[in-house]
Amino acid sequence: MKLLSSTLSYPSLLFLLSRMVVGYNNGLARTPQMGWNTWNRFGCDIDEELIVESAKVVAEKLRIYGYECYSVGWHDVSRDPNTGAPRCDPERFPNGIKATSEKVHALGLKVGIYSSAGRYTCGGRFGSLGYEEIDAKTYAEWGIDYLKYDNCYNEGQSGTPLISFDRYAKMSRALNATGRPILYSICNWGEDQPWNFATTIANSWRMSGDISDRFNDFDERCPCTDMLDCKLSGYHCAMARIIDFAAPLGQKAGPGQWNDLDMRKNGGMTFDEYVTHFSMWALLKSPLMMGHDLLNMSNETWTIITNTEIIAINQDPNGQPGTRLWKRPLPEGGDLQLWRGELVNSSFAVALVNTSPEEQVVDVSFEDVFRDLSKEWREATYTVYDLWEKDEKEEWGKNLGSMSGGMRGITVI
Amino acid sequence: MKLLSSTLSYPSLLFLLSRMVVGYNNGLARTPQMGWNTWNRFGCDIDEELIVESAKVVAEKLRIYGYECYSVGWHDVSRDPNTGAPRCDPERFPNGIKATSEKVHALGLKVGIYSSAGRYTCGGRFGSLGYEEIDAKTYAEWGIDYLKYDNCYNEGQSGTPLISFDRYAKMSRALNATGRPILYSICNWGEDQPWNFATTIANSWRMSGDISDRFNDFDERCPCTDMLDCKLSGYHCAMARIIDFAAPLGQKAGPGQWNDLDMRKNGGMTFDEYVTHFSMWALLKSPLMMGHDLLNMSNETWTIITNTEIIAINQDPNGQPGTRLWKRPLPEGGDLQLWRGELVNSSFAVALVNTSPEEQVVDVSFEDVFRDLSKEWREATYTVYDLWEKDEKEEWGKNLGSMSGGMRGITVI
Amino acid sequence: MKLLSSTLSYPSLLFLLSRMVVGYNNGLARTPQMGWNTWNRFGCDIDEELIVESAKVVAEKLRIYGYECYSVGWHDVSRDPNTGAPRCDPERFPNGIKATSEKVHALGLKVGIYSSAGRYTCGGRFGSLGYEEIDAKTYAEWGIDYLKYDNCYNEGQSGTPLISFDRYAKMSRALNATGRPILYSICNWGEDQPWNFATTIANSWRMSGDISDRFNDFDERCPCTDMLDCKLSGYHCAMARIIDFAAPLGQKAGPGQWNDLDMRKNGGMTFDEYVTHFSMWALLKSPLMMGHDLLNMSNETWTIITNTEIIAINQDPNGQPGTRLWKRPLPEGGDLQLWRGELVNSSFAVALVNTSPEEQVVDVSFEDVFRDLSKEWREATYTVYDLWEKDEKEEWGKNLGSMSGGMRGITVI
Amino acid sequence: MKLLSSTLSYPSLLFLLSRMVVGYNNGLARTPQMGWNTWNRFGCDIDEELIVESAKVVAEKLRIYGYECYSVGWHDVSRDPNTGAPRCDPERFPNGIKATSEKVHALGLKVGIYSSAGRYTCGGRFGSLGYEEIDAKTYAEWGIDYLKYDNCYNEGQSGTPLISFDRYAKMSRALNATGRPILYSICNWGEDQPWNFATTIANSWRMSGDISDRFNDFDERCPCTDMLDCKLSGYHCAMARIIDFAAPLGQKAGPGQWNDLDMRKNGGMTFDEYVTHFSMWALLKSPLMMGHDLLNMSNETWTIITNTEIIAINQDPNGQPGTRLWKRPLPEGGDLQLWRGELVNSSFAVALVNTSPEEQVVDVSFEDVFRDLSKEWREATYTVYDLWEKDEKEEWGKNLGSMSGGMRGITVI
Incomplete structure (x- = not known):
């Protein structure tokens, strides 16, 4: 490039x-968010120690490149039977999420959490549908700065932009009502054209099914040929297919409202392919969320994710994909x-x-x-x-x- | 031709x-409206002087050809904190919009304004969604004759004809309630088939994404191959593509209800291409809204937009595209x-x-x-x-x- | 055949x-209705004399072949300002519709009327949307036996089967409430899959745009390639295209509930082509509604529409398209x-x-x-x-x- | 394989x-259900004797292979005029359904029944739409263990996932309210993407139109090329076409929630073709419901449906299609x-x-x-x-x- x-x-x-862009303006994500997410590498298998140790890597090595969002990962098993508030797993987070997020904040980073606008999360834990207010309030109390909000088990609440908007707007309003600025990253896999309906309620929206660590395969689990009206976003979408999907959508993004092309993958492609991956994510103004194991990073990965010029393309103030x-x-x-x-x-x-x-x-x-x-x-x-x-x-x-x-x-x- | x-x-x-055509009948647009719109050339950068000077050109040179609608352009930055009514920018319109429109009326022309059926306009100013009555009332007080009503930031209120109808009908009823005949030109880019749902509420409807000043390129920002159920109308649609999009839609138009193929572009095509542009807009009974700088008009442009026979095709009383x-x-x-x-x-x-x-x-x-x-x-x-x-x-x-x-x-x- | x-x-x-078929069961149309409709040949230009003279032709020459439904045509200009009930044109029907229908009944025939589930009919007269009960009641008083119910100017009330069902079910319930058996023939041009939603509320449904008097042309005014999810049914659909459209739909029809392939055309095709037209309409169990001028019928037309074996295919008690x-x-x-x-x-x-x-x-x-x-x-x-x-x-x-x-x-x- | x-x-x-799977969890169908359904072979022509005699075959010969669900078939002609509860045909079930189901239970099998989320069943009997609670209560009283719930005559209640979800969720809640665990097998032919909306309300969902006893023909009565947004699922879908339809959908299934590829056919294909049929149904984790006459089973059929290794693939605890x-x-x-x-x-x-x-x-x-x-x-x-x-x-x-x-x-x- x-x-x-x-x-x-x-x-x-x-x-x-x-095309001038206004829209969701909680003061956040005036350029695409940059950070790290535990899911691709660790799934639900996280705890305070992993979180804090990885955060140290981000803080020491990556923050100077702009990476600052940070995932506490996937919230936990149960709700408080009295209040309905989410509770973390006391074995994995013995000091509570708030303590973990204070440690991450102390490193100068921001803290993210995950839930789903459904009855369950995609990981099979409880979802936030119907619990938007108590969950947002709890996140704010925990010091959360970032919510990734998924789409599994949504009980049929999709199919028109208005149905999807209403479901995701509930959490948007709940987050705003907390008074704490929380970056709102929705993940409904491009259903019902979030690039239209989400511009006034979210900072970013996933625009396709989940990425796979492959360059350009067709995979039947990601069956659509475009995302304009795809009825099964799926997963295992190769990187080049996501570029195809994103190509017409840049016109809908801008400061505070971004097309999210999914996290950066690591391990299944060649160096040149990862160069394409990172460059195009930057050019398309996707959030740059790393998905690999920060504690075991190859030199090649390092070279790619710290290319300051490429990052500058992504963070360019013009904000035009x-x-x-x-x-x-x-x-x-x-x-x-x-x-x-x-x-x-x-x-x-x-x-x-x-x-x-x-x-x-x-x-x-x-x-x-x-x-x-x-x-x-x-x-x-x-x-x-x-x-x-x-x-x-x-x-x-x-x-x-x-x-x-x-x-x-x-x-x- | x-x-x-x-x-x-x-x-x-x-x-x-x-196919006999009845429908929206506010007495206006029995033939397609003809006029000038400031947007293509000046965007938001307009003021009273530009408006009035350009109007003089229209009145002196173009009115005899039928051009009479005239754009005051894009309304302004803020709402009155007490009444919620729109307010104009006092620096650009020091005498108020009403004074400007009186000057334009004195020239024998009609005055247009712009807003959006959304939270913001596409230019990032406040939109009219939820403010239909106060806005229509204000327009009537200002002496407005023409409303172009856009689709940006509509908060998911699209996806079925009924949802779109309800949103645009609100303003239609509000305009009618003012008692002032105001030509109602909706611009939802062809979403949800306005040629079906808008016939009883509007004088014209845009039927595609925004036109570009190109003859026949495919541009990925205008990704659909037809407009019958397009989920991303986009922009940068070349002129010949809009002709393709419009081809099956003529059956839905007629006196008082027109397919709007977007404004006439100027500058990026050849003379022959502009001849096609103007001729086909005429034959398809599109409103003929000029988009160029009236104060700097080439002879070629003049030759085209004043071809009385072509204009007669457009204004033919039969009204059949x-x-x-x-x-x-x-x-x-x-x-x-x-x-x-x-x-x-x-x-x-x-x-x-x-x-x-x-x-x-x-x-x-x-x-x-x-x-x-x-x-x-x-x-x-x-x-x-x-x-x-x-x-x-x-x-x-x-x-x-x-x-x-x-x-x-x-x-x- | x-x-x-x-x-x-x-x-x-x-x-x-x-596939056993139950559904709308008002006792009517156990086999597809057969009759004559004034529209194709006379449009709105009908009066009592034309109706009665044509009815005599049907009664004398065609009734023995099974034709018995008969169109009084398109109802008229105004509603009673006090009751809201439809009124006929006193110049065209000086004795009232009821007198006309009594004359037709006296000939042993049934009487049809036309309206639209919209604000206006397609002919530009008032529609029945919002007036279902008073209109159905008036039809019953007039002695009407058959309602063709169109789709123009429906104010966005389409786009999902449920929206369309609700709109057409209103009239179905109103007709049933009169106590008079009235064959209910809906005509929403196949929008929203009436072969699914209309089976329990109507005796037949049009399944495509209007037929043209052409054998097999592609006409851009009938732009869809199938009717399964067509967003612009249009008109000028050639006969062979309607056969294509109808091909997968036969499974949804049966006694009391038929796919209506539109009226028989006359004049623009060859004898062999009309043989195909009539044979396939019979085989597909379409209502057989003639559209030509009964007072001026060629021998060829006569030969075709009185082929008793072909009619027997259409009226076969098995009722399977x-x-x-x-x-x-x-x-x-x-x-x-x-x-x-x-x-x-x-x-x-x-x-x-x-x-x-x-x-x-x-x-x-x-x-x-x-x-x-x-x-x-x-x-x-x-x-x-x-x-x-x-x-x-x-x-x-x-x-x-x-x-x-x-x-x-x-x-x- | x-x-x-x-x-x-x-x-x-x-x-x-x-992709971890949670969802509908009534404790049933942790692996795909296996059993027998009377419809393909006997339609509505069933009675207590046929049911019990066939059940004996299942109990004696097939239960050891895992088959245990068993169809009482299609419920009957009338509702009780006082309570609205369904009543069985006293001639076919002289001792009542409850007595029949007790006999089947005594054989160690489970008992299924059939109804439709519509005004009528597809067989023309009364449907359960609007009668969900009384029907579920009656099923529980009868000792029913399994409900197959169809989609005919649904009165337009489809077209968005939410409309379909609401219709099918009503019965799900009614079944749960009985306190009796009843496997809930919905059959809306893949409309509105049940693999998305039904995961939290049903144990399985049919994902296409009805299967035919053909290997790989295209049949116009099954017109769609995929099921992602098919508007006419139809029937007469050849076996290989259903495999195509199911290919991208496996990602949505898992323990307690299965894609149902329709019953096993018998008679129209070769031995090798039936081997494919059974193997692929097993690999795709479809419920394995036999549709043939158990009292007259060929050796070839026996060989296929009792292949324990293939059944083990289907019943593998991993539950991943x-x-x-x-x-x-x-x-x-x-x-x-x-x-x-x-x-x-x-x-x-x-x-x-x-x-x-x-x-x-x-x-x-x-x-x-x-x-x-x-x-x-x-x-x-x-x-x-x-x-x-x-x-x-x-x-x-x-x-x-x-x-x-x-x-x-x-x-x-």
Whole structure:
């Protein structure tokens, strides 16, 4: 992925490109949240020690890169029989969730929790449907800063945007009523078009089924070909399929309201594939939630998740997700894709994505990148900076020919 | 586009062709509204001076062609904390909207305003959802004649025709209750089939996502292939795609109730492409709302938007949108399309549209144009008049062979 | 179309084939209704004289063939300002509708009327939405026997089966409350799957957009490719497209509850095409409502609509619509289709439909016709009788080879 | 179908594969129910004698294989005019249903009954819609253990998951209120995604239209290509089409909540085809309800339905339906499919399904079977046991090459 910078002025670009975005404004997630979630690696098998030890890793090594949200994970087995309030597992959290979250806060991090807008959570614990107020109140008392709110066992409360909105808005209002700013991350797997209905009630929404740790397989458990009206979001969705699903949705996101492409996976793909994964999540302004074991992190993982330039794309104040300019099928399977994102300071991020099993050497024309922009942009000359190679290569403009590149996954142009 | 006139009598044609249309009848828009809208060119950056200066251009130069609606643009930042009524920006409209609209009325024009059936407008200002009565009352007091009513931030109130109907009917009833005739132009981007649900509550409805200033690109931000049940109308919809979207919908429009194909764009297409744009908007009986800067208008633009014959097609009292008779893909991309519209006085408008990148020289058979009409029409002889070349060319009938034509965009037959 | 008769016993056939059908049971339409409707030919331009003169034709010439329903047509301009009851046009019906219907009753026929479950009828007159009780009561007082109930201007009351059911059930209950048996024929163009929701409230339901007088054209005004979830039923649907639409729906019909394929057209197709039209409407157990001018009927029309064997297929007491066994595209466009219907007395109606522009000479295998039936039927020998040629040709069975046939439209096998 | 066993430990497999499942928990159907249903063979023509005689066959011969649910069949003609309670036919059940069920209980079996969440049952008898409480109470009094609850004549109460949930939840609550554990088997043919909405209210849900006794025909009466949003589930769905429909749905099932693929058919397919039928129903964790005449059972049928290893796959405590890893179309029609199911004790069931008319001899690569699992599983060596041939053949692992097989229907790999 490359950064193109021009000397043109910023306002006229924004005027052409942006659809102004307001919406849910609890002051949070003006740029996509960054953090770590215990689920992918540990499931329900967490306790205070794991939480605190991992938080130390985040605080010591990752906070300087922007990661600050932190998952306490999946709440626990029972409700108080008198009050109905959620209770944690005293064996796993002997000092209570509040004590754990104080320790995490002391490290300068934020604390997340998980529940579901259903009768049970997806992990089979009790859900919050019908308990929104007591649960929100308890979270606030526990010092929670972040709620991931899932969709399992929703008892038929989906099928129109209004039904889904009502269900998720209940928790939104309950969180706001606590007075504590709590980032609200909903996870209804893209059902009923959350990019429409959730913009005024949530900071982010998952827009597809769960990601798998695969690059580009079709998996029948993730059966839809797009997410615009998918009736079975499923899971085991390969990374490149989620990119496809997200491609038309960027127009609905912006500061305080993000498409969530699911957590970063770790272990089943190649380095180049993870480069694509991280780069595209950044360009699409997805929350960047890590899913791997922080206590056992490879150098490759480290290199990827601490690329400051890529993180800067994700955290760019402009807050406009990238647009896919074209997608071209390849005879050997997969496709080539050209993406462009508009950044502050008259800059663009441009990505060429290759989802085929073969290396592709292609030219990208200047005209393709700027075709739908105004004359000033189509005729400017740009400085090109490679965000992974980290070197400045050349100038590029209408009369400077095309650029070539080729590798599996994302590539410079 | 050509006008075919015959000497056959008018009633029997109508009997065969028309589906009688009643519906919303506030006395307005018996033919599609014509006017100017500030948004495409100026966004939120408008003030009294711009409004009045532009209105003068409309009044002096364009009113004689039929343009009379006029946009005051996007209403403003705050509501009165006591009454809840909308308030304008005192810096931009120091004399109030009412004073501005009086100046526009004095020029013989009508005044439009914008809001959204949501919590916010698409421009991020407050919306009218829940404030329908106070807003309609205020508009009437301000002397507003026209409301464009958008769809952003609707809090999940879409997904079935009934939910959308209820939301938009609220404002319709509020406008009617003011006693002032206010043209009601809804803009829910074709969601939930407004051509069905809006016929008794609105004068026009947008039937797709926002138009872009491109002829025929596929843009992933406008992802649907038709509008019959599109779940993400989007924006950046190329002009030819909107023609495709509108093709089956003409049957639902008629006097007082129109499919709105979005505003006329300006700047990104060629002269021939704009000829197609304007001609097809006319033939499909779309409102003709100009979107360009009236104070800086090219000769080409002037030539197009003041073609009186094309405007006459749009304003024909019959009020029947044209029908696409066939659409044939071309090997070089794009397609050829044959259209026919029924006019008063036993006349027809016929258009051949070429959306390919190449000039096409084709014959159009007489039989194709009249195939689904009754014997009288299939056997008549017609006088052919070219609405852009403006000359009468020849007679055409069953035994007079086929006619040929070819150019990018719309062409004579 | 041929009738195949075997000597096998009847009950075991029915046990295998039938899905028992109960449902709306007002004692009417135990076989599909047969009659005449003024709309296709005369629109709103009807009066007492036309009605009575046409009724005489039906009574004298057609009643013996089973035609007995009869349309008074489209009700009239105004409601009584005091009672809200519908009033007829005193110029067209100077003696009132009741007097007209008495004259029609005196001829031994039944009388139909038309309204819409909307604010207006499709003809632009007042609709019955919100007036179900007073309208039903008035119809009963007028001696009406049959209500065709349309869908225009329904104010968004569609989009789920439940919304549509509620709207149409209101009139059903109102009709039943009058105590007069009134055949209830709903016409919501197949929206929201009336073959599911209407079985307990109506005698028949239209299952698609309006038919055109064309054999097999695609017309963009009838844009859907099937009716299972069509969001724009439209009109100008060619006859062969309606056959396609109806093919999967026969399973939902039966005595008292029929798929209505729309009225018989007249004038735009060839004799062979009309033979197909009438035969397939009969086999699919559609109501047989004539739409042509009874006072000016050609010999060809007469031959078709009085074919007693075809009518017997339609009125067969078994009441099971035919099934399409296969549909095979042809290189010249169109397709071949094989249909089978189960009749009383161990008989079958079998039809081979050709929708291509060319004559097709094909063999039909015995096995194809009986493939999904039990062994007894697959191994029986049948007497074959041609319902248009009206001669008995031969025996046919598993060991008697295949049969051939070929003509445009329907053909023997 | 083969069983692959490894020596790897069980927990880490489950952690990777399982989506924990909770949901409807009335203590029943922790593994899929097994039993017999009278409908396919006898329809409404049942009486006490047939029920009891057939039950004896089940008790004597089949109970040891796990079959224990047993159908009393379709309830009867009338409701008590005073109480509204259902009454049985005194001629068919002269001693009452309760006496019949006591006889069946005495044989050690469970007793099922049938009704519909509609105004009528599909067999034309009265339905339970609006009578949920009195019907559930009566069933409990009769000693009923199992309710199959159908969808006919539902009066428009479908179209969103919430509408369907509400209708089916009424009976669920009524059954629970009786205090008697009654297995609740809903049958709404997959409408509105019961795999989402029914998980907390029912033990199983039919997920498609009715099965036919055909291997792989397309039948227009079963018109949908998938079940994710099918608007006409229909009937006459060939067995292989139901496998297609079920393929993405396994993720939603688990202990206490199963996808019901419909009853086992008998008579229209070959032995190999029935082997596929039974094997795949087992692998997909469908309830195994026999539909044939127990008093006249062929040796082939006996061989199939008493294969203890296949039944063990179905009843495996892990309760995870198999996943389709790939499906490849074949030039002669039909396709090859590779399936894998995870079992307890580090074992897998693997199936290669051939739906073409030809024998296929193919190699299956080790990598294909384990591709999406973790490294331990991808590198293990497995003992392979053939569940139909019942012999242990060989070891298979990453370095042991591919395995071949071929026959119509399911085959070993």
